[in-house]
Amino acid sequence: GQQVMQIPQYQHVQEGEDFTTYCNSSTTLSNIQWYKQRPGGHPVFLIQLVKSGEVKKQKRLTFQFGEAKKNSSLHITATQTTDVGTYFCAAHNAGGTSYGKLTFGQGTILTVHP
Amino acid sequence: DAGVIQSPRHEVTEMGQEVTLRCKPISGHDYLFWYRQTMMRGLELLIYFNNNVPIDDSGMPEDRFSAKMPNASFSTLKIQPSEPRDSAVYFCASTPRVLNTQYFGPGTRLTVL
Numbered sequence: 001g002q003q004v005m006q007i008p009q010y011q012h013v014q015e016g017e018d019f020t021t022y023c024n025s026s027t028t029l030s031n032i033q034w035y036k037q038r039p040g041g042h043p044v045f046l047i048q049l050v051k052s053g054e055v056k057k058q059k060r061l062t063f064q065f066g067e068a069k070k071n072s073s074l075h076i077t078a079t080q081t082t083d084v085g086t087y088f089c090a091a092h093n094a095g096g097t098s099y100g101k102l103t104f105g106q107g108t109i110l111t112v113h114p
Numbered sequence: 115d116a117g118v119i120q121s122p123r124h125e126v127t128e129m130g131q132e133v134t135l136r137c138k139p140i141s142g143h144d145y146l147f148w149y150r151q152t153m154m155r156g157l158e159l160l161i162y163f164n165n166n167v168p169i170d171d172s173g174m175p176e177d178r179f180s181a182k183m184p185n186a187s188f189s190t191l192k193i194q195p196s197e198p199r200d201s202a203v204y205f206c207a208s209t210p211r212v213l214n215t216q217y218f219g220p221g222t223r224l225t226v227l
Contacts, residue, residue, distance in 0.1 A: 031213065042205060042218040043157070088157065092213050100145065100212035101170055104157040 004029075004091050006105030014113050019076040021108035023089035030092055032065055032072040033102070038085045046074075079112045086110070118219035120206050126225045132194040135222045137206030138187055145212060148181055148191050149205040151221075157205075163189065164212075196226045 006023045013019050023032065031050045035043040047056055049065035049072060056063045062075045076083055086107040092100060119138040127133055139146045147162040161171040166183045174181070178197070183189040193200055203223050207216040 033215070042221050043207075043216075044218070045215040048215065100164070101159060101162065102147070102216060103159070106156045 004089055004103055004105040006089055006108060008108055009106060010109050010111070012111045012113065013079050015081060016078050019079050019083070019110055021074050021087050021089075021110075023072045023091075023105050025070050025091060028069045029072075030069075033090045033092075034063060034072075034074055035088045035090060035104075036085050037088065037107070041085075043088060076110075079110070081112050081114055084110060084112050118206055118208055118217055120204075120219035120222050122222060123220060124223045124225075126227065127196055128227050129197055130195045131226075132192065133196045133200075133224060133226075135191040135204050135206075135224070137189045137191070137219060139189070139206070139208030140210075140217055141187065143208035143210045143217070144186075145209045146183060146189050147207040147209075147216060148189070149207065149218075150202045151205060152202045160191070193224075196224075198226045200224060201226050 004023055004025050011019055031048055033048045034046040036046055037043045047063050049063055052069050053067045054065040060077045064073045072089055074087055086109045088107045089105040090102045092102055118140055121136045144165050148160040149157050150160055151157045158173055160173045161181045162169055163183045166186060179193055181191045201224055203221045205218050205221045207218045209216045
């Protein structure tokens with residue numbers, strides 16, 4: 001089945017430093033979604049990327065979808081303590097009997113030290 | 115809208131007991147998903163429904179797990195008998211259309227002693 005690999009597993013930064021997490025697939029993806037899960041909380045949707053080479057920004061967060069639609073990244077500029085949590089990428093099965101199934105990466109746990 | 119509702123929020127039970135987790139999706143959402151989250155295995159899809167019909171249950175670990183969706187506003191995930199390795203956080207999520215955003219409930223933290 002479809003797999004998405006996400007690195008790094010953990011990232012510890014000082015407040016104000018930048019942070020990046022990467023998501024890779026061996027197959028072409030129809031789209032990629034990013035979710036954030038605060039400690040003790042549930043995954044919350046951040047954004048969806050669909051087009052090859054697409055770049056979207058949300059304040060200090062920048063999301064990219066690779067030209068080949070096989071990789072994606074999330075970059076946070078000048079991290080704050082409110083950025084703490086686990087960031088997941090997720091990709092949809094766009095065909096076959098499991099159409100619509102969302103496969104999640106393993107997530108990157110971000111810790112921000114004040 | 116109240117969002118996806120799950121109950122109970124916490125469940126502690128003993129090995130061998132039956133456990134039933136409940137989910138009420140957002141009204142109007144045609145798709146409902148059950149996930150399990152553990153540190154070792156991450157976020158795993160167990161089963162999902164479209165218009166109350168199970169579409170893919172390949173993630174259900176074994177016959178001890180079963181899920182139903184008797185109507186558009188209610189779904190259950192049952193474990194019988196429960197085992198300590200079933201301890202995890204179980205999330206329910208719903209979405210109005212395929213390939214769309216998934217809205218997660220707060221989860222049920224299950225501990226099997």
